[in-house]
Amino acid sequence: MANILEVENLATYFHTFKGVVKAVDHISFSMEEGEVLGVVGESGCGKSVTGFSLIKLIDPPGKIQADKIEFDGQDLLGKSEKEMNKIRGGDITMIFQDPMTSLNPVYTIEHQMDEMLRLHQPQLSRAQRHSRCVELLREVGIPNAEERLKCYPHQFSGGMRQRVVIAIALASAPKLIIADEPTTALDVTIQAQVLQLMKRLVNEKGCALMLITHDLAVVSEITDRVNVMYCGHIVESGPTRSLIDRPLHPYTQGLLASIPGNGETRDDERLEVIPGMVPNMFDLPKGCKFAPRCAKCMGVCMEVEPETVTVSEGRRVACHLYSGAGKEEEQ
Amino acid sequence: MSEILRVENLVQQFKLDKGLLDKIHMEKGRLVVRGRVVQAVNGVSFSVEKGEAFGLVGESGCGKSTTARTIIGLNKPTSGKMYFDGQDMTAMDRGERHALHKQMQMIFQDPYASLNPRMTVLRIVVEPILFHKLAKDRKEAEEKAYALLERVGIRPELAVRYPHQFSGGQRQRIGIARALAVNPQFIIADEPVSALDVSIQAQILNLMMDLKDEFHLSYLFIAHDLSVVRHICSRLAVMYLGRIVEMGTREQIFDSPAHPYTQLLLAVAPKLTGSSIESYEIPDKEMPTVLDLPKGCAFCNRCKHATAKCAEILPETKDLGGGHMVACHLYDEKGREAAV
Numbered sequence: 136m137a138n139i140l141e142v143e144n145l146a147t148y149f150h151t152f153k154g155v156v157k158a159v160d161h162i163s164f165s166m167e168e169g170e171v172l173g174v175v176g177e178s179g180c181g182k183s184v185t186g187f188s189l190i191k192l193i194d195p196p197g198k199i200q201a202d203k204i205e206f207d208g209q210d211l212l213g214k215s216e217k218e219m220n221k222i223r224g225g226d227i228t229m230i231f232q233d234p235m236t237s238l239n240p241v242y243t244i245e246h247q248m249d250e251m252l253r254l255h256q257p258q259l260s261r262a263q264r265h266s267r268c269v270e271l272l273r274e275v276g277i278p279n280a281e282e283r284l285k286c287y288p289h290q291f292s293g294g295m296r297q298r299v300v301i302a303i304a305l306a307s308a309p310k311l312i313i314a315d316e317p318t319t320a321l322d323v324t325i326q327a328q329v330l331q332l333m334k335r336l337v338n339e340k341g342c343a344l345m346l347i348t349h350d351l352a353v354v355s356e357i358t359d360r361v362n363v364m365y366c367g368h369i370v371e372s373g374p375t376r377s378l379i380d381r382p383l384h385p386y387t388q389g390l391l392a393s394i395p396g397n398g399e400t401r402d403d404e405r406l407e408v409i410p411g412m413v414p415n416m417f418d419l420p421k422g423c424k425f426a427p428r429c430a431k432c433m434g435v436c437m438e439v440e441p442e443t444v445t446v447s448e449g450r451r452v453a454c455h456l457y458s459g460a461g462k463e464e465e466q
Numbered sequence: 467m468s469e470i471l472r473v474e475n476l477v478q479q480f481k482l483d484k485g486l487l488d489k490i491h492m493e494k495g496r497l498v499v500r501g502r503v504v505q506a507v508n509g510v511s512f513s514v515e516k517g518e519a520f521g522l523v524g525e526s527g528c529g530k531s532t533t534a535r536t537i538i539g540l541n542k543p544t545s546g547k548m549y550f551d552g553q554d555m556t557a558m559d560r561g562e563r564h565a566l567h568k569q570m571q572m573i574f575q576d577p578y579a580s581l582n583p584r585m586t587v588l589r590i591v592v593e594p595i596l597f598h599k600l601a602k603d604r605k606e607a608e609e610k611a612y613a614l615l616e617r618v619g620i621r622p623e624l625a626v627r628y629p630h631q632f633s634g635g636q637r638q639r640i641g642i643a644r645a646l647a648v649n650p651q652f653i654i655a656d657e658p659v660s661a662l663d664v665s666i667q668a669q670i671l672n673l674m675m676d677l678k679d680e681f682h683l684s685y686l687f688i689a690h691d692l693s694v695v696r697h698i699c700s701r702l703a704v705m706y707l708g709r710i711v712e713m714g715t716r717e718q719i720f721d722s723p724a725h726p727y728t729q730l731l732l733a734v735a736p737k738l739t740g741s742s743i744e745s746y747e748i749p750d751k752e753m754p755t756v757l758d759l760p761k762g763c764a765f766c767n768r769c770k771h772a773t774a775k776c777a778e779i780l781p782e783t784k785d786l787g788g789g790h791m792v793a794c795h796l797y798d799e800k801g802r803e804a805a806v
Contacts, residue, residue, distance in 0.1 A: 177663035322525035323690065327734035327743045349663065352736035356743055379738055393668035394738065395697035405675065406668040406697070412633060413663075 139310055139343050140166040140189070143203040147181075147188045150196045154417045158184040158197070160367040163443075166311070169341045171334070173358035173375065175348055177390075179413055181367040182347045186313045189345075190223050207310055225255045228304040232316035234296035238288040244272075244299055245284035248306055255307040271302040275332060294325035298332065305336060312337070315347045330357050351391065355379045360449070363387050366414065366424035369443070373450035383452045385429045423455065431456060469549075470652050470684045471514040471537070476546035478507035478529070478536050482757070504756050506532040508708035509546070514652070519678065519685040521699030523692060523731075527756060529708040530688045531575075534654045537686070538572050539563055550652070568598050571645035575657035577637030581629040587640050588625040591615060594647045614643045618673060635666035642673065646681060654686045659694060671698060692735050696720055701789075704728050707753060707764040710783070714790035724792040726769045763795065771796055 147159040159181040166172050174182045188199050191211065204211040207226060214222070223229075231237040239247060248268045252259055259267065265284075272280035275298040288296055297317060304312055314333065318326040334357045337344045346358055354361050355375055362372045363384065371384040382388045389409035411428040414420060420427055426436040435455050443453040483489045483501035491498050507529040514520040522530045536543050539555075548555040550566060558566065574580035581590055591611040592604070601607035612622050618639040620632075629637055638658060645653055658674070659667040675698060677683060689695050695702055696716060703713040704727065712725040723729045734743050749768035754760055760767070766776035776795050783793045 177665060323692075323731060323735050324525065324748065326736070327746070328748050330736070330743060331746075331748065350736065351664070352738050355738050355740035356736045376740065379740070390664055391738070393665050394693065395668070395671065396693040405672045408668045408672060409665040412635060412666065 137168055138165045139168045139170075139207055141203060141205040142189070143201060145185070145188055145199070145201040145204065147184050147193055147197055147199050150198065156416045157367050157419065158416070159188060162362075162364075162367075162369045164362055164369060164372065166343050166345065168310075169337070169343055170360065171337060171344045171346060171358045173346045173348065173354035173361035174364060175351055175354050175361055176364035177349060177413060179366075179416065180364040182349075182364050183315050185364070186229070186315050186345065186347050189313065190227055190229070191219055192223070221255075224251060225307050226309055227311045227313065228307060228309040230297075230300050230304050230312060230314040230317045232319050234293065234300045234320070235288065237300055238296060240288050243285055243287055244291075248272075248284075248299075248303055251303055251306040267306070271306055272299070274305070274336070275299070275302045276328075277302075294321055294328060297321060297325075297329050301329070301333065301336070305340070308340065309342055311343045311345065313345045313347070316349070317346070318353065319348070319350070326353075333357070351379065351394065363390075366416070366419060368424060368453060369451075370425065370454070371450075371452045377450065383446060383450065383457065384425075384454050385431050385456070386425045389428075389430075423453075468516055469513045470516045470551055471686065472547075472549040473513070473533070473537065474511050474547040474549075476507055476510045476533065476536060476548065477544045478532050478541055479544045480504040480506060502757055505708055505759055506756060507536065508759070510705070510708070510710055512703050512710065512713060514684055514686055515701075516651075516684055517678075517682060518701060519687050519699045521695040521702030522686065522688045522705060523690065523695050523702060524705035525690060525731075525753070527707070527753065528705040529756075530705050531656055533705075534572070534656050534686065534688055538570065538654055539567075568600075568648045569650050570652045570654070571648065571650040573638075573641050573645050573653060573655040573658045576661055577634055577641055578629075578661075580641055581637060581644075583629055586626050586628055587615065587620065587632070588612075590629070590640060591625075591643050591647050594644060598648050600648060611643070611647065614646055615640070618643045618646075618677075619669075633666075634662055635670060638662060638670050639673065642670075642677070646677065649681070651682070652684045652686070654688070656688045657690065658687075660689065660691065667694070674698065692720075692731060704731065707756060707759060709764065709793065710791075711765065711794070712790075712792045714786075715788070718786075718788065718790040724786055724790065724797065725765075725794050726771055726796070727765045730768075763793075 143163045144161045145159055146161050149156040149158055174185060176182045187193055189204060191199060193199050201212060245268055248271065249264050252264045252267060268284055269280045272283060277283055277295060277298055291299060318329050321329060333344065348354060358375045361375045361378055362369045365386050371378065371387050382391055392407040393409060395406060409428050422438045423436045423441050426432045433455060441453045441455045442458055443451050444458050445451050446457055481501050481503055489499045489501040491500060510533055522533065524530045535541050537548060543556060550570060588608065588611055591614060592607045595601050595607040595610055601610060612625060615625055616622055620636060620639055659670050662670060678685060687695065687699050699716060701715050702719055703710045706727050712719065712728045719728060723732055733746050734748055736743060751768045754764060754767065762777045762779050763781050766772040781793045781795045783791050784797050785791055786797065
């Protein structure tokens with residue numbers, strides 16, 4: 136299948152008075168048409184900034200640099216703000232974490248859905264737009280769609296609100312949806328409903344989904360491939376099943392082992408932990424960003440940033456354990 | 467073993483309409499005075515043994531936090547009894563209640579909101595020691611505080627800093643040190659790790675388990691994350707809309723869940739093995755509101771086994787054996803599966 140998105144050497148730096156924060160530091164990845172890609176990592180690892188960078192929603196002092204951001208054959212880097220506005224909410228839409236803040240509380244749901252259609256499908260008449268709104272709400276499983284359109288966001292529950300946001304994201308028949316922690320604010324049963332819904336709609340419409348989340352379990356439930364991020368770098372990527380079952384990077388291994396009920400630890404026993412904490416983004420270590428917390432840290436790790444190497448089919452990892460320099464030292 | 471905490475038939479309601487004007491409604495052509503009431507907790511009974519970690523799980527709005535806040539004394543219960551170490555807490559006066567807080571402390575969910583931003587970390591931990599007069603002077607209190615901070619993993623030289631200078635995980639450690647400052651026997655932890663990243667969450671859980679043995683603590687551990695509760699609690703209760711629907715040991719609940727709601731919760735929790743929720747049939751109904759609870763079982767609108775009886779009659783709690791309690795019409799008085 137063809138790639139819908141290709142990103143090469145994307146770097147988003149925030150130039151502040153205290154110094155430069157390298158929120159995203161030279162990452163490259165691609166997405167196929169209709170693929171569900173998970174971007175996973177802890178807070179501050181740059182996963183959300185990656186999403187925002189793709190649609191160039193980074194405000195100063197942030198600055199986006201890249202060799203290539205190609206979406207559906209178009210170069211997004213060279214687009215003007217006006218052209219980007221056509222793409223945002225058109226071919227690329229976003230779903231945010233908190234549905235209460237991403238919906239406008241003073242307008243009805245219909246008004247907000249209608250706005251999307253008015254902007255991105257101007258050929259539709261008013262009546263057509265209305266029936267499309269009803270259809271969309273039905274698709275995301277909201278009962279009494281006709282009446283619910285007249286409601287305001289506060290009249291919906293959290294799960295229903297997120298469904299409305301998904302309906303809005305689908306309104307323009309996008310080719311790529313970027314969902315930033317879409318279910319984090321929801322309860323388990325509601326989260327399951329929303330995840331099921333997203334997976335079904337993505338399959339039906341054939342659009343690609345980039346799912347940004349901190350929850351590895353959510354990733355393993357619905358994604359095809361996953362990028363693991365740490366301190367602005369993609370440390371490991373690969374097909375979800377193989378990555379979760381056989382993690383290569385020590386960070387991924389540590390992350391999986393620290394989830395209760397996973398790995399070797401039994402109930403009541405101490406969990407395996409990654410020692411220490413995420414380094415200060417103003418003062419990142421010189422070599423591998425994970426080296427100070429890594430149990431398998433070698434001399435080279437403190438000095439040289441590891442290159443991303445392809446280990447096997449689709450599995451890429453940035454760690455000296457798998458690169459030439461590290462292998463020599465190990466011997 | 468003996469009980470450290472016993473809660474009997476705890477009911478907590480909040481009146482929503484305070485003034486007379488709010489309470490007046492038109493009903494069938496008549497003016498009626500009736501205020502809306504939030505029925506947060508509706509008759510909850512459980513007990514926590516000494517040295518045990520007891521879990522309270524449920525989704526948001528199920529009343530688990532309200533139960534905790536009522537036990538610690540932040541709300542006055544509408545009705546019901548609470549006993550701490552055999553003493554009736556509901557009959558205590560202010561002085562006795564204050565003294566009780568030497569034995570019972572709370573760790574809060576949000577480490578950003580539960581520490582006073584204008585106090586240094588040292589003062590945050592010293593304050594309860596001085597308040598309860600557990601040290602003869604400030605110097606002794608400070609020594610104690612330094613030792614505690616070191617125990618939870620905050621280096622002594624950082625103690626003069628303010629909360630905003632710490633990360634979420636470190637703040638939670640400070641919250642734990644503060645709770646331990648008065649040498650309590652019992653700690654209520656309200657979602658202590660839900661605001662933290664996975665790797666930090668594991669560190670805090672380990673710390674809490676170590677401290678439990680070291681300081682001979684009992685925990686009431688409140689969480690929405692089943693895997694966390696499973697790891698740390700030996701017994702737990704599942705709450706739904708203000709009632710306990712199932713209670714039992716870790717093995718009883720996780721290996722043979724009896725209540726349809728518990729079964730649903732376990733089935734839809736995302737798992738690392740993947741692809742389990744994709745095929746699961748999830749009821750698309752949502753929770754009824756706490757303003758207008760159904761007459762019968764609160765779960766009946768989402769339950770696939772629901773019958774006419776469920777909508778009408780509130781199920782009683784039945785013992786399935788070995789302390790495994792369930793409130794569901796699927797089981798008869800003797801705890802067998804009833805032919806409904």
